[in-house]
Amino acid sequence: MNPGVVIVPQQMAWVVERFGRFDRVLEPGLRFLMPFVHRVRYVFSLKEEAISVPSQTAITRDNVSIQIDGVLYVKVTDAVKASYGVEDPHFAVTQLAQTTMRSEIGKLSLDSMFVERDILNISIVEAINAAAADWGISCMRYEIRDITPPRAVRAAMEMQAEAERRRRALILDSEGEKEAEVNIAEGKKLARVLASEAAMQERINNGKGDAVALEAHASASAAATRMMAAALQTSGGDAAISMRLAEQYVAAFKAIAQTGNTIVVPANAGDVGSMIAQAMGIYNAASKRAPKAADVADEEVLTSSTYESPSPDEADTAAVPPLDDLQAAPSSELPQTSR
Numbered sequence: 001m002n003p004g005v006v007i008v009p010q011q012m013a014w015v016v017e018r019f020g021r022f023d024r025v026l027e028p029g030l031r032f033l034m035p036f037v038h039r040v041r042y043v044f045s046l047k048e049e050a051i052s053v054p055s056q057t058a059i060t061r062d063n064v065s066i067q068i069d070g071v072l073y074v075k076v077t078d079a080v081k082a083s084y085g086v087e088d089p090h091f092a093v094t095q096l097a098q099t100t101m102r103s104e105i106g107k108l109s110l111d112s113m114f115v116e117r118d119i120l121n122i123s124i125v126e127a128i129n130a131a132a133a134d135w136g137i138s139c140m141r142y143e144i145r146d147i148t149p150p151r152a153v154r155a156a157m158e159m160q161a162e163a164e165r166r167r168r169a170l171i172l173d174s175e176g177e178k179e180a181e182v183n184i185a186e187g188k189k190l191a192r193v194l195a196s197e198a199a200m201q202e203r204i205n206n207g208k209g210d211a212v213a214l215e216a217h218a219s220a221s222a223a224a225t226r227m228m229a230a231a232l233q234t235s236g237g238d239a240a241i242s243m244r245l246a247e248q249y250v251a252a253f254k255a256i257a258q259t260g261n262t263i264v265v266p267a268n269a270g271d272v273g274s275m276i277a278q279a280m281g282i283y284n285a286a287s288k289r290a291p292k293a294a295d296v297a298d299e300e301v302l303t304s305s306t307y308e309s310p311s312p313d314e315a316d317t318a319a320v321p322p323l324d325d326l327q328a329a330p331s332s333e334l335p336q337t338s339r
Contacts, residue, residue, distance in 0.1 A: 003035070004032060004033055004034070004035050005030070005031075005032055005033075006026070006030075006031050006032075006033060006040070007029070007030055007031070008026045008027060008028045008029055008031055009028060010028045011028070011045060011046045011047050012028060012043065012044070012045060012046065013025050013026070013043070013044045013045075013046055013076070013079035014026040014040050014042070014043050015040070015041050015042035015043075015044070015079055015080065015083045016033065016038050016039065016040055016041065017038070017039050017041045018037060018038055018039075019037065020039075022080065022083075022084070023038060025079050025080065026040075041083070042079065042082075042083040044076045044079045044082055044083075045076065046075070046076055046079075047075070048073055048074070048075045048140055049073070049074055049075065049090070050071055050072070050073050051071070051072045051073075051074060051090060051093065051094055052069075052071055052072075053069055053070045053071065053072050053094060053097050053098060053101070054069060054094075054098070055067055055068065055069035055146075056068065056069070056098055056101075056102065058101065058102045058105040058106070059105070059106060060105055060106065060108060060109055060110045060113060061106060061107060061108055061109045062109045062110055064109075064110045064149060064150070064153055065150060066105070066110070066147055066148060066149050066150075067146075067147075067148040068101065068105065068144060068146070068147050068148070069144075069145050069146055070097070070101065070124075070142055070143055070144045070145050071142070071143045071145055072093065072094065072097045072128075072139065072142050073139070073140040073141050073142070073143075074090065074093050074137055074138065074139050074140065075137070075138050075140055076089070076136060076137050076138075077136060077137065077138045078136030079136065080136065081134060081135060081136025081137075082135060082136035082137055083136075085134050085135045085136055086134075086135045089132075089135045089136065089137045090137075092132070092135060093128060093132055093135070093137055093139065096127075096128050096131055096132065097124065097128055097139075097142060100123075100124050100127040100128055101120075101124050101142075101144075103127075104120055104123050104124055104127070105120070108120065110149065110153070113147070114147070117144055120144065121141065121142050121143060121144060124142045125139050125140075125141055125142050128142070
């Protein structure tokens with residue numbers, strides 16, 4: 001009906017014909033038409049519309065049959081082409097989306113289709129826009145809503161996903177164990193390094209202490225030797241050395257008796273006097289063989305003219321212990337002399 005005055009809403013396009021021929025497209029607002037001459041033939045909404053694409057069966061490149069559906073977002077851009085370019089633009093775009101989606105899915109495998117869903121949507125939109133340019137309608141975007149593979153394939157995919165998750169868990173566990181072993185090994189290595197450094201420092205400190213102890217022992221031994229030498233020069237020195245030798249003999253015999261079950265002792269182990277006499281004889285022979293320090297000093301003062309060298313008989317006699325001492329000692333314990 002054409003009352004002569006019409007009001008066109010916002011975002012609407014009215015296509016007007018004059019005597020059955022296209023005349024103009026009415027813009028939003030108040031418009032005047034001649035009754036019985038003009039007629040509003042087509043009415044289009046210029047807003048973006050969502051069209052549900054029915055579910056259909058498609059076959060992937062690896063011959064897997066799937067059920068897939070989607071949502072198509074379209075918008076009328078040219079009301080004249082949408083009116084006279086195609087009979088029903090929305091139905092035509094829906095059918096084109098189904099055929100394009102089926103052809104694009106045939107180019108992909110099942111696994112790549114799940115991964116490359118965005119690329120698949122872009123390919124479908126480009127194919128629809130290339131064909132619908134003459135229809136005055138534009139495809140804004142296409143979204144795959146649901147992909148349903150067969151039951152057997154879905155079970156295999158679930159098993160694969162479970163195996164993949166199990167593999168990742170095992171890898172994470174092995175990496176954790178490896179890091180733990182590495183940390184333990186590094187800790188042991190560091191502990192050994194620190195222990196070796198501490199042991200080395202302790203050995204250094206002990207070496208310093210041993211050196212100080214040896215030095216002190218050597219000083220004490222030297223002082224004791226000097227004191228013993230001074231004591232021998234005094235009266236009663238021979239008695240003191242005899243008593244000292246007797247004490248050392250008894251201590252040595254005691255130590256021998258405590259170290260083992262089998263003991264080798266001299267034949268006259270109970271004759272302490274003979275042992276002391278033998279030791280004193282050796283000491284007297286050694287003292288006669290070595291000149292005293294005072295005698296050496298006196299001999300240095302003497303000139304070479306007053307010095308008389310001992311005869312060979314006297315030298316041999318000085319190197320041998322006194323005859324009385326040799327007779328007192330047993331033949332098995334006589335001192336062995338070497339020339």
